[in-house]
Amino acid sequence: MERSQEVLAAAFDPDRGTPDRVDRSVKNLTLTSMLRFYLERAWRHGTMETAPYQSAHEMLDRLDDGYALRFTRSGLIFDLARTGTDRELDDQVEFHRIGRNLITELIDAIPTVRPRLRPDGLVPEADEDAAQGAPPPNTPTLVLTDLTVPRLADAAFRAPDMPSARPVSPPVPESEPDPSPAKAPDTARDAAPGPDSVENPPPDPKPSAAPTVPEPPRRSPQSTAEEPGNQTEIETPHAPTMSDAPARSFHDEPTLGSDDSGPDAAPDVYLGVTHPSPQYGVLGHTAGRTIVLDLYETHTISLFGVQGGGKSYTLGSIMEMASLPAPPVNHLPHPLATVVFHYSQTQDYAPEFTSMVHANDDAAQLKSLKDRYGAEPKALADVLLLVPADQLDERRTQYPGIDVQPLKFSAAELQAAHWRFLMGAVGNQSTYIRQLTRIMRAHRTNLTLDVIRRGVADSGLPDHLKQLAQERLNLAAEYIDDSAHLTQLVRPGRLIIVDLRDEFIEKDEALGLFVVLMQLFAEAKDGDRHFNKLVVFDEAHKYIDSPDLVAGLVESVREMRHKGMSILVASQDPPSVPVSLIELSDHIILHKFTSPAWLKHLHKAN
Template identity: 30%
Template sequence: MSSKLASQTTRQGEKRLLSHARLDDRDSKDHELKTAPIMTREAYISAGGRASLPQRGLLGSVVENAPLSALVCGVQGSGKSHTVSVILENMLLPSSPNIGTVVKPLSGLVLHFSEGGPYSQPCEAAWVGKPVAGSGVETPPVRVFVSKSSLKTMQEVYAPLGDAVTVEPLLFSQEELDAQAFLSMMAVGQSDNVPLYMQTVLSILRDLGEKYTYQGFKDELHERKKKFNPAQLAGLEQRTALLEAFLDKRPLGEQRAAPSRFAAGQLTIIDLSDPFIDPTSACGLFEIITRLFVRARVDTGKVLVVDEAHKYLSPNRVTSGLTKELLSLIRQQRHQAMRIVISTQEPTVVPAVLLDLCSVALLHRFSSPAWWEHIAKHVSADIESKEAFDKVVNLQTGQAILLAPSGLGMAKESTVKVGARSAARTLGQFGRKCVLIKTRLRVTMDGGASVLVVST
């Protein structure tokens, strides 16, 4: 009797360990359901609705409860920035029955860079903080950090948003400027020809090791640079001047605590639109702020938007700088509770390895065959290349081709019974299927609408 009972116990244990083996039998604990980056409404209901997916948003639709990495591309006026703003609404706005369920708003960071000057345009993501009049939508606080030298200009640029945003100077404390931050600003590894004086800098950093402080490093560098020739000295001072411009020089007791830049339910925008900041310098600063964002404790998930990436990302700098930081984040997104959205007009500037790792691609309208060829090499699609490109060229504003192999939808599955053939709809992943979607309307202000000579 005891032998029979032991045998039953063993069989029950085996069944429990193999309960996940049936591909067509899913429940709320299923890993593919919990981590699907996107799904259809029908799939959402079939998967168990809110019991399986407690946090979601309507794009068509984005499930922001799980980490994801997305590429959003398209020419100006195709709906690219609108889509990015909709994704941010889904992740930052407290629960709204019209757009989804947000039990725990995320912490958002947007990296933005343009030419700068008084005729600059505000980052379009900032309009997420301004509700449509009379809508009653509770919007997230938006904080915009800019270079100190352009503070007044950028305050005027963001003035149309009123109290929806606050514009502040971007200043780092000495504690935040660790050895990695210094190397980022020195652009070490981003050039094939590293100046000889950088060997001295690296030697100082190695000698200081864990005892590194920014002031201690400066003191040691001051002694050693006495041996530099004028050309080396000029190069070093040029690289350190920008870092000094972003250093908070107030007494330590008066400096702002680093975590205050990021908070749950808050959108932080780093806008480095400044005529005195070039793309390489912007990448160095973005790399520092991204690293601080990853380290910040906000007690929720995070979303990082690389906005207008074509203005500062380089396809040739895959193993260093900001691109390397983004690669590391995407590869560890599940462990960092991170969502990464790369928005660009020109997908050819996005390094191939980033395209390979993105779990979602949203392709708005564009007409360049070179762009499509670059994307087609790195995305999974079961459609002939010419036919797919024709579809992209003819997309209407707001429409997009969605490629999301791990996304979920309902598909017809043919079954043969005695004397008849039937087609049942089952829940499954998109795989290599192309899905045509149209982004929903926004519930916050749209600051990126086209300006016409005559409005109708």
């Protein structure tokens, strides 16, 4: 579409370059011939009234006097899977969807039987269908047929009415054949009388029809030529039409002849399940279908795209639909708890989703939210930010509207598997792993920080492994507080952001801590009741790096699905995310890609 507009503008737009083309007159003649073809066809089929027909002819005759060229973009989608009609705007293109019932009606209305002549050879006989109200076989157009196909009161391809200062008499174009004496008058062309014919209006071609919206005049081409302001305008008689009302966008107009496809209609496509879900969130609309994401079952989702490609917007939408009941854009009788893991070795890269405590205030997005989804903006009222204890005061000053708490958990909440991750006892360090396992087995009923320290000091580990264990214990000590209870912070509808920005924390240390937190969050209950959670690994390429820890992460993700926890991995660098993790995904959401290597990497997992 972009290329078509570029080619047409290069040939026919007089304002495209200075100085103008030397062959402008030749191009004007070409444009006139091209547009006149559509003009004559519209007249021949009775879809154009007399006054605009003659005005358009006169305008095409005077293109050499100057004109301005503009374009509109429209598309028709014939959808056999749905009924009714609807409209949507996608990337400045207005799409009109025509459903199966209207397609069938249009096809059935096409005359397919040739007329039979009477014995005298003068008047064609109407067949039985015509006698029952169907159009006769020699009808040249469907415009007079009483159909339920909606007449659009507002669309991008509609031209505004231009009031005329002079009467216009019906022309007799050369291409119009002489009417037969037996042929009925073409009432569609005379339906909008000029000022001289008001006293004797033609009969209504559809006396039995009672449309709720008056049929406006139509125009055929989607690109229009306009006279500049300093030229004499070619005007048409102003007949009362829907255009007399104030101009409105097509999103402001109700969809005509549509089936029940409003905000309260049942979704068409459920992602993640093969049956309607009792809990879901709307991802968007496409081709007249409402696409929703299941929030009742547990899922593993991979979300990839370049920076600035809309990845974070999609991620934010999924987090909101999982945590905040906001009908009709979601149906959430049992909100999830959402946990976001954010890591950076610089203080500059702050977590994006702290802004969810404020409702959306973008005017264009609010209008789309209201018009297309019938919803109002809302803010997340329950947001918790967990940060390292030494950054607590700084973060509370930085985020005054958010509850900021230190990232702490008690040793009593940790199991042996958690200690292994914190101690880095994964991979192929067999001696280190065996000694730590022996220490934890000996003190399984009293696994505390001090007990493990003494066990490491008294063990037979080499000095370099003892030093490694003590460094890991020192890291864990920063987050262990026996008076804290991390699982009590998790509740339905709450968004928890773990902000781990620290230049002194390495990638594998951050990933190990995140895996432990994920496993702790999975055990949280609402009273005695289990509830589902959503864990988000944001910018996963920054810390999902160590092959040893990734194996443990993959195993943990497999287990999380049995504990009611969905996992979402978001990254702008897909090759950095292990294939073994992508393989677990039952959803892969792709935004803009710039590298063929990314697609090849994803192909390895599918």
